[in-house]
Every structure is written in C-alpha cells, then in structure tokens.
Amino acid sequence: GQNIDQPTEMTATEGAIVQINCTYQTSGFNGLFWYQQHAGEAPTFLSYNVLDGLEEKGRFSSFLSRSKGYSYLLLKELQMKDSASYLCAVKDSNYQLIWGAGTKLIIKP
Amino acid sequence: DGGITQSPKYLFRKEGQNVTLSCEQNLNHDAMYWYRQDPGQGLRLIYYSQIVNDFQKGDIAEGYSVSREKKESFPLTVTSAQKNPTAFYLCASSLPLEANVLTFGAGSRLTVL
Numbered sequence: 001g002q003n004i005d006q007p008t009e010m011t012a013t014e015g016a017i018v019q020i021n022c023t024y025q026t027s028g029f030n031g032l033f034w035y036q037q038h039a040g041e042a043p044t045f046l047s048y049n050v051l052d053g054l055e056e057k058g059r060f061s062s063f064l065s066r067s068k069g070y071s072y073l074l075l076k077e078l079q080m081k082d083s084a085s086y087l088c089a090v091k092d093s094n095y096q097l098i099w100g101a102g103t104k105l106i107i108k109p
Numbered sequence: 110d111g112g113i114t115q116s117p118k119y120l121f122r123k124e125g126q127n128v129t130l131s132c133e134q135n136l137n138h139d140a141m142y143w144y145r146q147d148p149g150q151g152l153r154l155i156y157y158s159q160i161v162n163d164f165q166k167g168d169i170a171e172g173y174s175v176s177r178e179k180k181e182s183f184p185l186t187v188t189s190a191q192k193n194p195t196a197f198y199l200c201a202s203s204l205p206l207e208a209n210v211l212t213f214g215a216g217s218r219l220t221v222l
Binding site (some may be wrong): 031 | 210
C-alpha cells in the first residue's frame with residue numbers, strides 16, 4: 001500500500017528553527033508537496049519538490065531525497081503565526097495525491 | 110480576487126437526510142476535487158472532475174454524489190447511505206490534472222446529530 005508518515009505533533013520556541021520530516025512509500029513519484037493549514041481553515045501551498053535537493057523560499061525550505069523516500073520542511077525564525085498543521089503529500093505514478101495525516105506545530109513564546 | 114467559495118461553513122444534519130455542499134470557483138480552473146478530512150488522517154479524495162459533465166470516483170466515493178454542469182461549480186451531496194458523514198469537507202481546484210498546486214476552499218464542517 002501507499003503510505004506517508006510524519007510526526008503527529010511538534011513543539012518549538014518562537015525565534016527558533018524546526019524541521020518537520022516526511023517519509024513516503026508510494027507507487028511511483030511525481031513530486032512532493034507541503035501545505036500549511038491553520039485550524040479550521042483551507043490548506044495553503046508552501047512548496048514543491050520533484051528533484052533531489054533543497055528548495056528555499058524565505059523562512060521556509062523543503063528538502064527531498066527520492067532514493068530515501070524522505071523530505072523535510074525547515075522553518076526558520078519561527079513566529080507565533082506559524083502555529084498550524086503542516087501536510088505532506090506525494091503525487092504518485094497516476095498523478096493522484098497521497099496525503100500524510102499532518103504535523104501539528106505548536107509555537108511557544 | 111479569485112478563489113474558491115464553499116458554503117455553508119457549518120451544517121447540521123439529522124440521520125437519514127441528504128445534504129448538499131456548495132463549491133464555486135472563479136479561477137477558471139479545469140479540475141475540481143472534493144476531499145474529506147478526519148482527525149488523525151490524511152485528506153481522502155471523494156470525487157474529482159477534470160472537465161464539465163465528467164467526474165471520477167476517488168478513494169471513498171460510496172455514499173456521496175457530485176455533478177459538474179458548469180466549469181465554476183462542483184457541488185457534493187452527502188447521502189443517507191454515507192455511514193459516517195460527520196467530517197470536514199474541503200473543495201479544491203487546479204489547472205489540468207497533472208498540474209502541481211491545489212487551491213482550497215475554506216471548508217464545510219458537517220455534523221450529523
């Protein structure tokens with residue numbers, strides 16, 4: 001079966017750095033996505049990786065290793081507004097999105 | 110501003126009743142999707158549509174129905190056959206299916222009393 005694993009919950013301190021990991025086992029691979037979702041709201045797109053390596057976008061970076069089936073989202077200079085769930089999703093060989101359950105990130109002052 | 114509008118935001122239903130969730134987009138996107146979100150689980154695809162008058166079942170289509178009579182609209186009906194309908198429902202759209210980014214609506218929370 002297809003599977004996306006990410007930690008259920010993480011806690012970090014305002015101003016610090018946090019890394020949210022995502023491992024996947026899917027039938028084929030056509031890209032990995034990270035979305036941010038505040039409670040009760042719509043997920044919003046953060047990043048997309050299809051080749052190995054690091055993609056940087058402001059305070060957020062996303063890394064992919066296809067050989068290891070592994071990605072991480074790195075958030076720097078954490079702000080209180082970064083408290084949200086972070087969803088990892090992989091597009092399989094049929095271009096269908098397989099979603100992880102999400103990681104709830106709690107930021108403490 | 111372009112976006113996706115879902116209504117209602119909150120909906121309560123008695124057992125045995127059908128309910129319809131509205132989804133309208135003005136992004137001129139071809140593809141539209143309905144997902145269900147439950148605590149502790151990833152988003153699960155209910156139905157998707159790539160073009161008007163065509164739609165495909167997703168992973169959990171049983172107990173749901175959709176229509177796509179207009180490009181802008183993709184309503185979802187939760188029927189009485191859906192055994193556990195209480196959930197958060199998300200509508201999304203994108204450019205053609207292979208395109209990368211989904212734009213989501215704000216969601217509809219359905220509670221069955």
